[in-house]
Amino acid sequence: MRVGLFVTCLVDTMRPEIGFSALKLIEEAGYEVDVPPAQTCCGQPAYNSGERPLARDLAEKTLREFEQYDYVVIPSGSCGGMIRAHYGDLFRDDPELMARYGKLRERVYELTDFLVNVAKVTLPEGEFRGPVTYHDSCSGLRELGVKAQPRALLAQRGVAVQEMKDCEHCCGFGGTFAVKYGAISTAIVDEKCMNVQASGAGAVVLGDLGCMLNIEGRLRRTGDASTRVLHIAQVLAGDV
Structure with missing residues (x-):
C-alpha cells in the first residue's frame, strides 16, 4: 500500500523534523511512503481569505499530485480538514473534478487517525x-x-496525559485570523497558555504546527522558557 505524505507548507518551511517523524x-507501520516533491499549500489560507480562484487552483494541484495513492496522510488536522471538508465546495x-475528488476524499487521513483506524498500530513503550x-486543534x-x-x-x-481546562478551546491562531484580529488572538x-501551565504538565502536545507555533511563541514571549511544546508525531516517533 502506497501512502502519499502531505507534509504541509508550515512543516516544510518551519519544522521539517515533524515531517520526518x-x-x-x-x-x-508497514507502508511505502512517497513525498510528492512539487506539493505546496492545501489552499486553506486563500480559501479562508475569500480568494476562491487561488484556493481552487491549489486544490486542483493537490488533487493531481495525490490521487494516485492508496492513502493520503497529513500531520495536521487543519490541512486535513481543508481537503476533506472544503474541497467539495471549490x-x-x-x-469531473468532483468525481475525482470523491474517490480521493475518503482516503485522506490526519496522521493519528490513520495510525489508529487504518494501520491499527501497536506502538512499543x-x-x-x-x-x-494535550491541546485539541479546532x-x-x-x-x-x-x-x-x-x-x-x-x-x-x-506517556501520561494530564488534561488541561478547556483543552478543546481554540488557541487563537486560526491562520489569517491571528493577523487580522491580533488583540483577540492574543x-x-x-488563556490557553494559562491552562497549559495550570495543568502541571511539563509539556503540551498537539497535532497542528500552527497551534504549536502560536502557543510556543506566546509562552516564550511571556517568560515561560521551560514548558515544552511538541508535535504528536515527534513524541510518538521517539524524536524528542
Missing part, C-alpha cells in the same frame, strides 16, 4: 515520560473527529 511512523461546479497535556477535532486517537497512541507509548492564546 511522520514519515518514520508511517513506514514503521469543485462543486465541475462534475517509549522513553519519553510525562505527564503532558479543525482536527471538529472537522475530522480527532480526539481519542492521539491520546490512545500516547498511552501505548507510556487574549485567546493567553
Whole structure:
C-alpha cells in the first residue's frame, strides 16, 4: 500500500523534523511512503481569505499530485480538514473534478487517525515520560473527529496525559485570523497558555504546527522558557 505524505507548507518551511517523524511512523507501520516533491499549500489560507480562484487552483494541484495513492496522510488536522471538508465546495461546479475528488476524499487521513483506524498500530513503550497535556486543534477535532486517537497512541507509548481546562478551546491562531484580529488572538492564546501551565504538565502536545507555533511563541514571549511544546508525531516517533 502506497501512502502519499502531505507534509504541509508550515512543516516544510518551519519544522521539517515533524515531517520526518511522520514519515518514520508511517513506514514503521508497514507502508511505502512517497513525498510528492512539487506539493505546496492545501489552499486553506486563500480559501479562508475569500480568494476562491487561488484556493481552487491549489486544490486542483493537490488533487493531481495525490490521487494516485492508496492513502493520503497529513500531520495536521487543519490541512486535513481543508481537503476533506472544503474541497467539495471549490469543485462543486465541475462534475469531473468532483468525481475525482470523491474517490480521493475518503482516503485522506490526519496522521493519528490513520495510525489508529487504518494501520491499527501497536506502538512499543517509549522513553519519553510525562505527564503532558494535550491541546485539541479546532479543525482536527471538529472537522475530522480527532480526539481519542492521539491520546490512545500516547498511552501505548507510556506517556501520561494530564488534561488541561478547556483543552478543546481554540488557541487563537486560526491562520489569517491571528493577523487580522491580533488583540483577540492574543487574549485567546493567553488563556490557553494559562491552562497549559495550570495543568502541571511539563509539556503540551498537539497535532497542528500552527497551534504549536502560536502557543510556543506566546509562552516564550511571556517568560515561560521551560514548558515544552511538541508535535504528536515527534513524541510518538521517539524524536524528542
